[in-house]
Amino acid sequence: MLKFMRAHATSWIIKILLGLIIVVFIFWGVGSIESKKRTVVATVGDYYITIGEFDRTYNNLLEYYTRIFGERLSPDLLKKMNIKQQVLDQLINTALIMQGVQKIGLLVSKEELRGAILQYPAFQRDGRFERDLYFQALRRSGLEPGAFEEMILRELTIRRMEELTGDTAVVLPEEEVQELYFLENERINLDFIRVSPHAFKRKAKITQGELESYYAEHREEFRTPPQVKVVYLKFSPKLYLKEAEVSPQEILEYYEMNIERYRRPKKVRVRHILFKVSPEAGPDEVAKVRKRARKVLAEARRGVDFAALARKYSDDPSASKGGDLGYFSQGEMEPILEKAVFHLRKGEISNLVRTRHGLHIVKAEDVQEVKVRALEKVKGEIKSHIKNEKSKDLAAIHAEDAAYKAKKKGELRAYAEGEGLQVRKAGPFKPGKPLIGLGIRKKFSSIAFTLGKDEISSAFQDGEDYFVLQVIDRLPPQIPPLKEVKARVREDLASLLAKELAQNTAQTLLTAWREGKGFKKLLNANGLRVRETGYFKRSSSSPPHIGPLGIYAGEVATLTLEEPWPKEVAEATDAYFVIKLRGVKRATLNEYEKEKNAYRKRLHSLKQGELLQRWVNAIKKGVDIKINQDLFGGYR
Numbered sequence: 001m002l003k004f005m006r007a008h009a010t011s012w013i014i015k016i017l018l019g020l021i022i023v024v025f026i027f028w029g030v031g032s033i034e035s036k037k038r039t040v041v042a043t044v045g046d047y048y049i050t051i052g053e054f055d056r057t058y059n060n061l062l063e064y065y066t067r068i069f070g071e072r073l074s075p076d077l078l079k080k081m082n083i084k085q086q087v088l089d090q091l092i093n094t095a096l097i098m099q100g101v102q103k104i105g106l107l108v109s110k111e112e113l114r115g116a117i118l119q120y121p122a123f124q125r126d127g128r129f130e131r132d133l134y135f136q137a138l139r140r141s142g143l144e145p146g147a148f149e150e151m152i153l154r155e156l157t158i159r160r161m162e163e164l165t166g167d168t169a170v171v172l173p174e175e176e177v178q179e180l181y182f183l184e185n186e187r188i189n190l191d192f193i194r195v196s197p198h199a200f201k202r203k204a205k206i207t208q209g210e211l212e213s214y215y216a217e218h219r220e221e222f223r224t225p226p227q228v229k230v231v232y233l234k235f236s237p238k239l240y241l242k243e244a245e246v247s248p249q250e251i252l253e254y255y256e257m258n259i260e261r262y263r264r265p266k267k268v269r270v271r272h273i274l275f276k277v278s279p280e281a282g283p284d285e286v287a288k289v290r291k292r293a294r295k296v297l298a299e300a301r302r303g304v305d306f307a308a309l310a311r312k313y314s315d316d317p318s319a320s321k322g323g324d325l326g327y328f329s330q331g332e333m334e335p336i337l338e339k340a341v342f343h344l345r346k347g348e349i350s351n352l353v354r355t356r357h358g359l360h361i362v363k364a365e366d367v368q369e370v371k372v373r374a375l376e377k378v379k380g381e382i383k384s385h386i387k388n389e390k391s392k393d394l395a396a397i398h399a400e401d402a403a404y405k406a407k408k409k410g411e412l413r414a415y416a417e418g419e420g421l422q423v424r425k426a427g428p429f430k431p432g433k434p435l436i437g438l439g440i441r442k443k444f445s446s447i448a449f450t451l452g453k454d455e456i457s458s459a460f461q462d463g464e465d466y467f468v469l470q471v472i473d474r475l476p477p478q479i480p481p482l483k484e485v486k487a488r489v490r491e492d493l494a495s496l497l498a499k500e501l502a503q504n505t506a507q508t509l510l511t512a513w514r515e516g517k518g519f520k521k522l523l524n525a526n527g528l529r530v531r532e533t534g535y536f537k538r539s540s541s542s543p544p545h546i547g548p549l550g551i552y553a554g555e556v557a558t559l560t561l562e563e564p565w566p567k568e569v570a571e572a573t574d575a576y577f578v579i580k581l582r583g584v585k586r587a588t589l590n591e592y593e594k595e596k597n598a599y600r601k602r603l604h605s606l607k608q609g610e611l612l613q614r615w616v617n618a619i620k621k622g623v624d625i626k627i628n629q630d631l632f633g634g635y636r
Contacts, residue, residue: 041631042088044095045623049088051631058087080551088632092625093616097158100619106164108156116152161612172603178592181599184539185587188559191530192546193509193523193578195569197495197502204497206490214493215482222488223479228448229427231412232469235399235459237391244390246383254382255375262373265330268341269366271306271323274316277358293352293359300349306363315358324365337362392464399459399466407456412470428475444469506569506576513580514565535585547573 041054061083101107117123123134138148215222255262275293277286296313300306307322314323330342337360340350344364353360406415416423426435431449434440443462448469451457456470482489505526512519523529533543541553549556552570556579559566564581571577 039628039631041628042092043624043626044092045099045625047095047099049091049095054087054091054631057091058084061087084632088627092620093613094154094158096616096619096623097161097612098154099623100615101157101161106157106160108153108160112156113149113153116156117149158612161615172600172607177596177600177603180603181592181595182587184537185591186538187535187585187587188538188581189535189583189585190533190543190546190556191580191582192533192543193506193528193530194546195502195506195509195526195528195576195578197498197575199527200498200501200505201494203501204494206493206497211486211489211493212482214496215485215489218489218492219479221492222485223477224475225430226449226477227428227430227475228451228471229425229473229475230448230469230471231423231425232444232467233399233402233406233412233416233421233423235395235402235466235468237388237395237464237466240391240394240398241387243394244387246386246390250386251379251382252375254386255378259372262378264368264371264373266342266370267327267329267368268344268364269327270325270341271310271363271365272316272318272325273300273306273310273314273323273361274357275313275359276315277354279356289359290352293361297349297352297361300361300363306349323363327366327368395466396459396461399468403456403459403468406468406470410456412456412468426469428473502576503569503571506578510565510569510578513578532582535583546570546577546579 039051040048041051042049065081065083117134118129120134122137123129125133135145138145273293273296275289275296277289281289292313296309300309307324310319310323313319316323318325328338328341330338332338333341334355336355337353340353340360341362341364344350344362344367346364346367348364350360350362353362402415402419402421405419406412409415409418413423415421424437426438427448429435429445429448431445432440432442433445435444438444441462443460444467447457447460448471451469451471453471453474457468459466459468461467509519509522509526509528512522531545533545536543538557541550541557542548543556549570549572552566552568552572555566555568556570559579559581561581561584566579569576569578
């Protein structure tokens, strides 16, 4: 195994562990010549990668990494991962493939494109394509139909190219499938030392000169965001409840228009006895279970207590409750079972019913027929509902009236004093921050920052309430003097120095451990100890007691007992880790035999990707690629 790993250090198998196999193409990218007039991040031959397309892909990938790393996705880690280059490479690859397939005439027809879109689950209701769902989904994604269809066209074209490449060129020796399985399913145990920057903060001695120097170099990080001060009127619907009158006629009309709200659907209380049968079971096995189920069904129909039979024979967890599943309305059960249940009368027992779980005997313990609640019983809640809706309308009307008259007067305070209304103040506040007495009001904050000084807003709703506001002051972004942010500057610098001390200590420990010189002394001097992860899969990127290793996972995954130390310390979960491979447990041939088909398919797919990338690289040599560094350089 170790010989194989060394011999294939740059092969696709090791790349699987290192995360170097081609990232799946993100099909949100390349525009056509029609995009020529728009700002572009890069040109790839006759194709244009627009800033909008780059943004969309960049944000998708950034969101993906944020889900994986969470708060650990620091600016330093982002820089090491070089996300902007990943995105650019993906979009360039897609552009090259599209140009390549055009040259060889590998085209997808309009009928194929239409068929693929019609099959999208997100656009279907009850297994049928729904045009409204299609447009709703695109609106939520911020896509125009044409852009989405172009995206799907590219995806289908590239998939076809992958299949063509794989069908004609992929060779899968048994030895390679086996080596991939054994490499991924080996279990390893690590020794590790956790070096936390927090422990070094008290050692970080900072002089006034260092503080001033750090502040001078990082002034922009302390720039305050813009702020505004406002005065506002709040119109809460609950204040107008007394004004909201509701007539008997309105109650009746509402009841008749919303009668379905007061209709109680048919419900059946169900007991059942389940005889489990696997969906893959053969005819003989099914017949055997069916014979046993028929005997129990006969007993139930002779009057033997159904609950007792369920406790004795049922393979379902509900057996302990005599098979009682409670009440069901239509649409809450598997269709096959529901059809049988809702045809039963109270106390009636069904024939045997086959579902994906097995064979069922079902009894309708109780049946509640459809019932409509009488108007007299729901009159109170209807009246309350209408009053609430009317109070919202009244609040909106008062707010609109106030906005109109205040704008006419030119001053919100002056208008409010004349009307006996209470004007409130807010700010100065920053965009998106909670407001005293209001909490987080995104719309309120957004509107405040769109207005000029002394400008009065139109009436608007935020949450349940309606508002009219006037900006009385705007504070531009500014870099505060050091004395105002000294504590924050000191904290940032102390954190930076502590990280450097922790990283240096960890690297020194790694060197001492590897060379066997002064390791224990260094360990004791820093109050640290060696711990074990316990055995885990070599292919895991998140060792026990360490957590997600991110970009360091690949090197850890390829450690051997002959070379047990990585070249550098790993940064993970707000600490640095010094790591050494302690032990290895091999997978077995018996385990491999059970999963080899799945690994063969996966290996086939991975080789397809590698071959496709080689083809792309060949095309790339003959295509002029230009990067707009002014735009590209603006991404972190």
